[in-house]
Amino acid sequence: MLLFSFNYSIPEEMSKGSLVGNIAQDLGLEIKRLVSGKAKIFTRNSDEYIELNRERGVLLVKKRIDREALCTETALCALHFQIILENPMEFYTVTLQITDVNDNAPTFEKGEMKFKISEAAAIGAKFVLERAVDLDVGLNGVQKYELKPTDNFDLQMHNNADGNKNVEMVLKKPLDREKQEQISLVLTAVDGGEPQMSGTMLIVITVLDANDNAPVFTQQTYKATVIENSPKGTVVATVTASDADQGFNSELTFSITNTLENVRKIFDINTDSGEVFVIGNIDFEKSKLFQINVVASDNGGFTDTCKVIIDVQDVNDNTPEINIMSKSNVISENAPVSTVVTMINIVDLDSGENGIVKCFINENIPFILKSSTDSFCSLVTDSELDRERASEYNITVTCSDEGVPSLSTSVTLTLQISDVNDNAPVFEKSSYEACIVENNTPGLSIFTVKAADADWNQNARVSYRLEDSSVNGVPVSSYVSVSADSGVIHAVRSFDYEQIKDFQFLVKAQDGGSPPLSSNVTVKILIQDQNDNPPQVLYPVQTGGSVVAEMVPRSADVGYLVTKVVAVDVDSGQNAWLSYKLQKATDRALFEVGLQNGEIRTIRQVNDKDAVKQRLTVIVEDNGQPSRSATVIVNVAVADSFPEVLSEFTDLIHDKEYNDNLTFYLVLALAVVSFLFITCVVVIISVKIYRWRQSRIMYQSNLPVIPYYPPRYSDTLGTGTLQHVYNYEVCRTTDSRKSDCKFGRAGSQNVLIMDPSSTGTMQRIQSEKSILDEPDSPIEVRLRLYPEQLAILTYCKWLILLNIIL
Template identity: 85%
Template structure:
């Protein structure tokens, strides 16, 4: 907004003043906008405007400006439209006066309204139509109606523009009144067949800011001439068809036009392909140009088809085009899994990330339908890794253990990204080869085997068994004895073990009486490389067999003397005559001995204790009983079958010693007679049965055998078998011999180790006579001094267990008798 103030002061009278002020504002200012500070511009105080009741005076009925007296400013009262107020007149201004009273003052105010580009150029009609023959010559002119712009100055109409300019150009002529004459000039021949209707747009543009314009449509109809062939709307058509679409599906419709009319404008369509099989798959409608399917279409076989189409009119004129059909893929193919290279066997010690198999995956589909993802089952020590496009490698991702799992069936599944997704799978069988990483393990931590003595050498004792978790050669277990000794002898001389079966055989025959148990170690070794082994302890326990008969220790059976037990005729019932002492080197129940009276001169007189072997009287001994009593006692063990030994006990029933001696002589004679009879019988049998040389060999063999047996017993580690003859006492007090001497005997089967100790007098009597001797027996004089000591430890220990032999003594008559063992 500009302001011009022109002040003219004149004197019409003493109280009148006149001035002039000019303002310039744009149109279309908002209501209440300030025009100017009239008080300031006129040099007045605002209170003067109030006191002078200043007001605006104008002849126009419309007031566009109002006065605000308190502020001393002019304000826009109504919207000012320059075009409605002044039209094309320039400049456009408002004129009014400001009048004040007391004293009267008069001021003229001019407000110039400047133009704003608020109107676009407009045409009287929105469309003009022309009919022009296609034979019209170039340069022909066609007058157009111009546009009108209500704005003035720079905002007024400035130029015209015609589009498109293919056939026509625009030409302007200035008129005398300043307006412009607009003409359309033909600059290119028309062709109805190409363009029967031509639409042009004439645009009028003003020079304002922002620039505004108006348009008019020019419609031109081109009149026809029959001079054209059919023409396709496109030289190349494109269409898309989904594979596996059903027959009859419309692929595309091609359209050709003929600018001619009538029969020359009728068009027929056809396919001209010959060699590529297109005509077997596609067909075209002759009338409307619709191309349809007549065969099966497969994206994987052909992804694109090019169809040559021909349009012919009735006059023989033709046109051709191409229809390019892109086949759209459908997810109709499953991924194909190809095993490129694979290993059916892998070692259990294979390192992590060892490649097992290479796999190639291919899906004939495309896009997402051909995008493949592969995976394998979980909880197996393998993983699937993508190496390059569509190539995968199956690798190990943790340690393998054939003993835990010797074979894996790995299923590889591949799925595409199509909807719905298709998948395929293949199963690979992978065997884990063995590595010798497990030692043989015995079924038990230790073994105990039992064998009965006197076994046959080579007898199978026991079988040890070890298992190896490995396979084949690595699991082939061999057994062997570890080097050791038993009692200083290599264990291999006792037992052997089968390398293949683990059966333990006895190498020798075992004797329980020599060795009761022994142990050794067996090693199990596999066939791996290097081999692994473990060992186990085997303890062999020898079980006793009843192979030894009882051995009678007392009474001693000798060939040169007779031992007799004396029983007084006055002996009462239960009188202890003697005690048969026997031992059995076997053990257990095989060594449990029982005693039985087999023969007796008088069975009603004596009995034998079943368990203790004590011979006692059954009834009262009388004078009528024979002095010579002969008892045969059988000693049996408890084995199965039982074995036994026989002992002969001679008993003399008498009060006086001469009677005893005579009885003993009879015993000796009977024995000598029996011995002679046996000798003659054996001699006769030998003479009749064998030749001299045979007898000699037999005798030598028997001697050698006995010598070897004695040597074996002599060198054995068996303890010395103590022999303790029974300690007898006359419990009934009926004995007639007052004094008895004790002695101790320890014997083994080897007489060189025997021992004899003599003791002091006791209460029992024994009588030993040499059959060839009739003299009085000598008393035993030599007694061990240690046994003479009362309560000696040795005597005290033996008193409980040693049997007692006696020496007969008669002091009352001044004579002494004794008896001793005879050689």
């Protein structure tokens, strides 16, 4: 903020548009600075006499200036104004002196003045004449007086200490009433202007009889004080005079003379008592001192003069004036400290302590007032601004003087704080966690992330997007998507809990500022399981080509462990809680199934009436809603000897005689098996590749692993261990068209395996004693085959083995 002062001088009465001065050149400013800075003139006066032309950089006369109307009492007349520039803020003080031109002629207050002079008046007697008033000053003011005719009187002028001249008429020749009772004189006042101007007044003198004593004031100068705003009729001073004459010639009359018109409007005098009293409004701010010339006249025409000097005492009757020179309505929140917001001019027309003004603003705001001069101050920032803490300030500037009582004035300034992108979006939570049920519909809305930005408008406009990442080697964008405007997260695919149980990713919230600010939040998606997988029975294995039978001796006690049904469910939670129930049974009163463990036990003592062949149907159910189930058939043989078992299960073994068509069917089977073999090779290779790819995905996932339970289970009741080891043996001869095929039993006496698809008949059954004595000896079933049939069967067997290996 700059402060310079420049002076110009112009004569009054210049026409509108006249050049005052080249302000741009004098200030050292370029024209474009005046235009960009919105240069303007600031003045406290309501009338603006000067205007600024920005495009030319000059000061011009805006309207005619009358020095006499502008400055009524002072000889020196000047206009004071300031030139304000913005961005950055600067101001300059300009003083314009108004010089006088001779545009006013001298005038007398009265067109005629009368005197009564005794013929006895002594030579040298003085008579005070009214002084002419010329509103011009200096040489343009009154310079001389002329009195005509000059037969009896001469004219004398005396300079006063205040610079004015007293005009006196001096008697130089005695008067003779008998010769001339009345004398008429013309007093002419002439100024020194160019052209010269003058004014006249008629003086009428009435010659009286002798009055040889003139009035005399007790003081030549009276001093008095008056308080401004004193009511009308207030007596300010009393002048007194005396006359040595007696009677009629000693009677005195007081009057005010040689006084400016404004004084006559404020003061008057009692012609008889000499009391000077108030008749108008006294304003200290307009006039601080009054001088009154009082004349005392007797009836003989003699006079004497005195001066009454009245000092006006100030009263605190003017409130401080607050003038906003320039102000900013909006300021950026990143404005540096000490940035000028408003420039203020403070004026109090009172004087002394009544005119001393102090200004302050409301507290707890980041602004202070700084004074540059006595009457100028600026509102500046005192600390950093934050629009998010306060977007608008109502700043009240209060100015109070030190008078008693103190007077004050307030003005409220409204200042908007513009936004800067200084706040990043903030999520409502530090992290998010949401659940979605598997087998969802692609595009399903999962949940919504929400971030807020404390900035305003575009700087607070938040958009959302996924940060680049991967889940199990797959881009996260193939799993979920996020709405840029609303933050709603959608599922891109249908999830499978058995493949992926949870995953997490980052969501980025970015505002619309420049440069933009952003923040991230971690989102974790939990896949909830659905009951979409039925239980899988691991044991007993259900085969289509053989019958598995569990043996229960007739001597088995109650609670004897027959076998255990083992099943798993790849679901989780209650969807994987399995329960076992006995759905069908040959004899429901003999067996029961453990609800939780699937163990099949006897519930009573086995007797001879129980059938050897028992068929149990067990249903395995999960706890899902709705529940899923699987069934398994368990064959139980109730017998103490193996031949007894065979006699009951012989209906399952079909004895087929060899016939001539067997070779044809074997050849046909060879062709079918070869075709299936080639097809299986292609399919298996494809499946192997597919499983290899799946294994790469499953390797990084938390897919449930289905355990394989070997068919060995411990009897939880301590009744024994069920061992399931299956053996088979094939025997053939090379010198015969027939061969033998042996089907062996399990390593435990509790299991019997028979193949009903065998085409031969059992040639030999070991004796019961042999079976009991040799628990590990296999049960053999021999089939009679021809060599070509055996070759085809052998070839098929190797193809089947190769398929199994693959």
